[in-house]
Amino acid sequence: MSAPTVVAVAPGSAAQRAGVAVGDVVRAINGTVPRDVIEWRFAADDAEVSLDLVRGGLELTIDVEKRAGEPLGAEVSSAVFDRVRTCDNHCEFCFIYQLPKGLRKSLYLKDDDYRLSFLYGNFTTLTRFTEADLERVVTERLSPLNVSIHATDPDVRSRMLKNPRGGMSLRWLRALLDHGITIRGQIVLCPGVNDGDVFERTMAGVLDEYPELESVAVVPLGLSRFNAEASMRLHSVAEARAMVHAIHEWQEVFLRVLGKRMVFAADEYYLMAGLPFPEPEAYEGFHMHEDGIGMARTFEAEFFGQAEAPTGVQSGFFAWVDGAPAEGYRAPRNPAGDTGLRGTSAAEATPVQLTPRRQAPIGILTGEYGARILAPLVATLGRDDIRVIPVRNEFFGGNTSVTGLMVGEDIARTLAAEPAGHRYLLPDVCLSEGRFLDGTTVDTLPHPVEVVATDGIALRRALGAPILEPVA
Numbered sequence: 057m058s059a060p061t062v063v064a065v066a067p068g069s070a071a072q073r074a075g076v077a078v079g080d081v082v083r084a085i086n087g088t089v090p091r092d093v094i095e096w097r098f099a100a101d102d103a104e105v106s107l108d109l110v111r112g113g114l115e116l117t118i119d120v121e122k123r124a125g126e127p128l129g130a131e132v133s134s135a136v137f138d139r140v141r142t143c144d145n146h147c148e149f150c151f152i153y154q155l156p157k158g159l160r161k162s163l164y165l166k167d168d169d170y171r172l173s174f175l176y177g178n179f180t181t182l183t184r185f186t187e188a189d190l191e192r193v194v195t196e197r198l199s200p201l202n203v204s205i206h207a208t209d210p211d212v213r214s215r216m217l218k219n220p221r222g223g224m225s226l227r228w229l230r231a232l233l234d235h236g237i238t239i240r241g242q243i244v245l246c247p248g249v250n251d252g253d254v255f256e257r258t259m260a261g262v263l264d265e266y267p268e269l270e271s272v273a274v275v276p277l278g279l280s281r282f283n284a285e286a287s288m289r290l291h292s293v294a295e296a297r298a299m300v301h302a303i304h305e306w307q308e309v310f311l312r313v314l315g316k317r318m319v320f321a322a323d324e325y326y327l328m329a330g331l332p333f334p335e336p337e338a339y340e341g342f343h344m345h346e347d348g349i350g351m352a353r354t355f356e357a358e359f360f361g362q363a364e365a366p367t368g369v370q371s372g373f374f375a376w377v378d379g380a381p382a383e384g385y386r387a388p389r390n391p392a393g394d395t396g397l398r399g400t401s402a403a404e405a406t407p408v409q410l411t412p413r414r415q416a417p418i419g420i421l422t423g424e425y426g427a428r429i430l431a432p433l434v435a436t437l438g439r440d441d442i443r444v445i446p447v448r449n450e451f452f453g454g455n456t457s458v459t460g461l462m463v464g465e466d467i468a469r470t471l472a473a474e475p476a477g478h479r480y481l482l483p484d485v486c487l488s489e490g491r492f493l494d495g496t497t498v499d500t501l502p503h504p505v506e507v508v509a510t511d512g513i514a515l516r517r518a519l520g521a522p523i524l525e526p527v528a
């Protein structure tokens with residue numbers, strides 16, 4: 057158990073008025089030791105909040121009085137104060153097993169914790185879920201949750217998770233749905249393992265057993281050059297096409313029976329298959345945007361002024377594969393601010409650049425997949441002073457072509473071949489707390505870069521292109 061520490065106190069807040077200070081260690085709130093930030097938030101919502109604190113080695117109690125519902129105004133250090141529940145599966149496709157040695161420790165943490173699913177959208181397999189967890193989720197309405205399904209056939213799921221409990225643990229999915237918890241499902245598709253007939257049976261299983269699911273995202277397995285599992289391999293183009301077609305056919309079935317498409321293919325499938333992305337309406341609200349479903353379409357809408365604000369959280373570096381670490385990619389991407397443009401809408405976006413904008417040719421750094429999406433958008437501006445620079449991912453290798461997985465080493469190599477004096481824009485999705493996945497920072501790059509929020513509105517502003525009014 058690690059006690060929560062106050063890391064921020066909002067000016068003018070109830071916590072500040074009562075004398076709570078940054079660095080205070082919270083031993084109890086309203087007499088209870090909180091297990092996680094969910095319990096902290098529930099207690100902090102009370103009108104009267106009693107905090108047992110340790111400050112500079114001394115114990116003290118602060119009673120905060122505020123209006124019911126008024127925010128306490130004190131942020132604490134982490135999401136989980138007892139231990140993050142780690143995963144007891146050993147999936148062959150797990151990206152954490154495919155990481156090189158020597159990266160940040162937090163990247164190697166395999167979590168399978170429903171609380172992180174509720175708080176951050178991490179996926180849980182439910183293999184460690186218990187009756188007590190169900191009671192808490194239902195009582196506290198911890199909804200929505202994200203669940204890794206992979207296959208509904210118990211034997212296939214057990215084999216994929218390399219865990220005998222993998223077969224039976226979907227009973228918790230049924231129980232959660234019975235209690236009205238919103239669940240988003242994910243299938244990591246491994247060619248030769250859960251595609252083809254297995255996928256067909258999984259879709260039939262979803263329709264038959266779990267029709268209340270909000271949606272199911274189908275994402276290709278992520279494979280790095282450090283993969284040691286011989287049975288894990290990349291999709292062929294034909295396999296990617298077959299998957300897109302199978303998903304579209306099932307969408308028709310779900311639409312007819314349930315009135316919604318239910319299952320969606322990750323953007324990567326369309327890029328791998330060389331097929332056009334579906335129309336925006338076909339995504340039915342982009343529920344799984346953070347899982348890489350419909351990102352190209354939302355970026356396009358933002359870029360062309362068809363969206364008032366960026367769509368949700370732009371995908372972190374592992375969001376497209378199962379095995380997302382508990383912390384790291386959810387952390388602030390670029391706390392220093394750098395030259396990023398941030399804001400919730402085109403109108404509100406506030407330039408926070410620390411270096412003056414220069415009149416110079418512009419290079420947009422992005423992953424190889426990102427380049428295929430950005431190039432046609434940028435071309436519509438008709439400017440020959442802007443170019444898209446794809447960064448080949450040699451650090452991870454394999455099929456790691458998404459922008460979120462770009463690392464400093466690869467960006468530095470790419471930039472070294474580019475001329476000095478140009479402006480180079482870097483999407484913030486590849487940073488976590490100012491660091492790339494390989495631990496380097498933007499300071500080590502051979503040319504200065506401007507870090508820009510990863511959305512179409514911010515990119516358009518950074519390019520100095522006219523801001524288009526959102527279409528009503």
Ligand code: SF4
Pocket residue numbers: 143144145146147149150151152166167168181217378379380
């Ligand atoms: S992919 Fe997810 S469930 Fe499987 S071993 Fe990795 S962290 Fe655990």
